[in-house]
Amino acid sequence: MKTRITELFGIAHPIIQGGMHFVGLAELAAAVSNAGGLGIITGLTQRTPADLAKEIARCRTMTSKPFGVNLTFLPSVNPPDYPGYVQAIIEGGVKIVETAGNNPQRWMPQLKEAGIKVIHKCTSVRHALKAQSIGCDAISVDGFECGGHPGEDDVPNFILLPRAAEELDVPFVASGGMADGRSLVAALALGAEGMNMGTRFMATKEAPIHERVKQALVAASELDTRLIMRPLRNTERVLNNAGVERLLEKERTLGAAIKFEDIIGEVAGVYPAVMQQGEMDAGAWSCGMVAGLIRDVPTCQELIDRIMGEAHAIIRSRLEGFLEPAHS
């Protein structure tokens, strides 16, 4: 399949694996890229820029295909060494960066100078337009269904994607709720040129996370996510568990007076505990509603081949079929 996204990134299939904290390591990024999609290493999961440089080098030993690095700009009192991470990306010869969180304006001249294509992830049309105006090459449009941070506007993809198509000139991918060939065809129909998946890629053989996490995704339904940190205007969609219930109880009790420190026990240090140790009730970790569509743990190659096969069948048979002249 050829779209502006496959052309821009030099990939066979218009499928991107979004950055995921403690999930997007070299193993997963390489597996997705080897299967013809675009794999992405999560920059901030690496503790230092030197560690990121090593992770990029490690990914290169596993794939010769293009892959990217995610840089998430978080609101933070002690910001990570962003200049160092950007340097590691440039020196590592990575040519695709997925930015998220704040707008990446400050880093654009440096990234563009190094010939890097930037895809910015955002949850609203106004942020997408801003990203386009500062020179981002593509947008990942993240609807309300998404795992992680859906923003505060709560606009689902059936509205957000066509709205993005009305306004944007640069190509964009649909992100949030994407799982299979049906998602891809729907995304294309709504104006996107591909799709970005997070949660679905966690339930793959190569995802370097604890087996219990993968099984939790297979077992979960579309009703099992919760929105946390709404009162802090830092909303995150997570899979429900005992830690999340505790957190939500604090939100109910403390109301508008709640501070980040009140919930630190349920959010800090959770990712390594869950993803590496499989401590499923450690606290809040991002998960999309799309968990309700996940029923197996294939390899990335099997998943992507299946998606592309389904997409072709839907376009060629199902959709074309609706256009057949009615039999008299």
Ligand SMILES: Cc1cc2nc3c(=O)[nH]c(=O)nc-3n(C[C@H](O)[C@H](O)[C@H](O)COP(=O)(O)O)c2cc1C
């Ligand atoms: C476990 C997990 C961790 C994530 N961590 C990040 C992150 O560090 N930075 C980021 O930009 N997005 C992060 N995301 C969001 C994904 O990149 C992607 O936008 C989102 O998962 C898409 O929605 P979906 O889960 O419905 O596919 C994370 C998502 C998950 C599920």
